[in-house]
Amino acid sequence: xxxxxxxxxxxxxxxxxxxxxxxxxxxxxxxxxxxxxxxxxxxxxxxxxxxxxxxxxxxxxxxxxxxxxxxxxxxxxxxxxxxxxxxxxxxxxxxxxxxxxxxxxxxxxxxxxxxxxxxxxxxxxxxxxxxxxxxxxxxxxxxxxxxxxxxxx
Amino acid sequence: xxxxxxxxxxxxxxxxxxxxxxxxxxxxxxxxxxxxxxxxxxxxxxxxxxxxxxxxxxxxxxxxxxxxxxxxxxxxxxxxxxxxxxxxxxxxxxxxxxxxxxxxxxxxxxxxxxxxxxxxxxxxxxxxxxxxxxxxxxxxxxxxxxxxxxxxxxxxxxxxxxxxxxxxxxxxxxxxxxxxxxxxxxxxxxxxxxxxxxxxxxxxxxxxxxxxxxxxxxxxxxxxxxxxxxxxxxxxxxxxxxxxxxxxxxxxx
Ligand SMILES: [Zn+2]
Numbered sequence: 001x002x003x004x005x006x007x008x009x010x011x012x013x014x015x016x017x018x019x020x021x022x023x024x025x026x027x028x029x030x031x032x033x034x035x036x037x038x039x040x041x042x043x044x045x046x047x048x049x050x051x052x053x054x055x056x057x058x059x060x061x062x063x064x065x066x067x068x069x070x071x072x073x074x075x076x077x078x079x080x081x082x083x084x085x086x087x088x089x090x091x092x093x094x095x096x097x098x099x100x101x102x103x104x105x106x107x108x109x110x111x112x113x114x115x116x117x118x119x120x121x122x123x124x125x126x127x128x129x130x131x132x133x134x135x136x137x138x139x140x141x142x143x144x145x146x147x148x149x150x151x152x153x
Numbered sequence: 154x155x156x157x158x159x160x161x162x163x164x165x166x167x168x169x170x171x172x173x174x175x176x177x178x179x180x181x182x183x184x185x186x187x188x189x190x191x192x193x194x195x196x197x198x199x200x201x202x203x204x205x206x207x208x209x210x211x212x213x214x215x216x217x218x219x220x221x222x223x224x225x226x227x228x229x230x231x232x233x234x235x236x237x238x239x240x241x242x243x244x245x246x247x248x249x250x251x252x253x254x255x256x257x258x259x260x261x262x263x264x265x266x267x268x269x270x271x272x273x274x275x276x277x278x279x280x281x282x283x284x285x286x287x288x289x290x291x292x293x294x295x296x297x298x299x300x301x302x303x304x305x306x307x308x309x310x311x312x313x314x315x316x317x318x319x320x321x322x323x324x325x326x327x328x329x330x331x332x333x334x335x336x337x338x339x340x341x342x343x344x345x346x347x348x349x350x351x352x353x354x355x356x357x358x359x360x361x362x363x364x365x366x367x368x369x370x371x372x373x374x375x376x377x378x379x380x381x382x383x384x385x386x387x388x389x390x391x392x393x394x395x396x397x398x399x400x401x402x403x404x405x406x
């Protein structure tokens with residue numbers, strides 16, 4: 001089969017959901033750092049969100065499954081540590097989807113801008129950690145809903 | 154000591170610190186006073202174990218005999234470990250666990266900050282990754298130490314007791330030996346002794362805010378980072394951590 005374009009591969013990867021937050025794709029999450037052909041091998045560089053994130057091996061498996069499903073035979077996944085992943089790499093589309101899903105997107109100020117449920121700015125931090133390594137646990141003081149905040153790193 | 158031998162020792166020190174502390178913190182899983190704290194402790198442990206995979210993975214590469222990070226973690230015995238004694242100390246109560254975390258996080262954040270400019274890019278990239286996580290750990294452990302110590306009479310007394318108990322283990326993090334001299338000469342890592350002033354300033358500020366009193370003496374227990382003599386606690390920890398590989402050698406899934 002002729003080599004598909006790397007743009008096509010990026011599109012395919014944008015259909016692979018994050019295993020822990022399935023409303024956003026791996027591309028939205030900003031962890032796919034590079035896609036390139038090295039002779040007849042497709043090389044995809046992936047950076048971990050958190051060094052101990054248990055989803056990392058699932059993510060690699062999902063990438064491999066998706067690309068093999070599109071007919072890619074020779075595939076190599078490379079771990080790229082530097083530059084370290086930052087939430088600045090979340091796509092605008094991804095931030096919007098997070099908020100629609102009920103997860104407040106990361107803010108440089110270090111806390112959520114508003115309640116993803118009612119929009120209130122009257123918020124309280126419950127815990128610096130949440131249901132996954134990338135999230136913290138907050139609560140809205142107006143609608144009283146607890147919600148996840150995607151930590152800014 | 155050759156350069157690679159010194160580098161291996163240095164990497165084991167970094168990786169064994171995070172491995173042993175990560176395991177200690179994970180012992181709280183399912184036992185913390187409230188759910189949020191349980192999750193926070195488990196997440197901290199997860200970060201530390203993730204960093205361990207990077208450090209010990211690199212240590213295995215440097216050792217060059219085909220071993221993996223898992224081999225390094227599960228198939229060495231107590232005398233092979235190079236963690237400082239502080240991280241193998243038992244959890245005690247919740248306050249003691251958070252005090253130990255704070256005393257380590259403060260050192261860890263300063264050390265990683267220096268390692269980001271290491272002459273060895275493999276060391277620098279691990280430090281860059283880990284330092285982001287550790288900044289978060291330090292913020293949390295520092296806040297919790299202040300919250301508990303500047304709390305009730307009971308919580309204050311427990312935090313002071315934890316500080317008195319653990320402080321004699323702090324000095325070991327700042328000892329220097331031939332391994333460190335080789336790392337300094339190669340531009341790979343700083344002299345640990347040179348981090349002490351920054352550490353004292355950071356810890357002093359939190360201890361003051363927390364209304365605690367730093368113990369006077371600078372006496373320090375030692376023998377962990379050079380493997381000369383660990384406390385009796387490490388062996389007990391390893392019986393738990395390494396149990397599966399000892400009972401079922403080579404088991405994997
Ligand atoms: Zn609300």
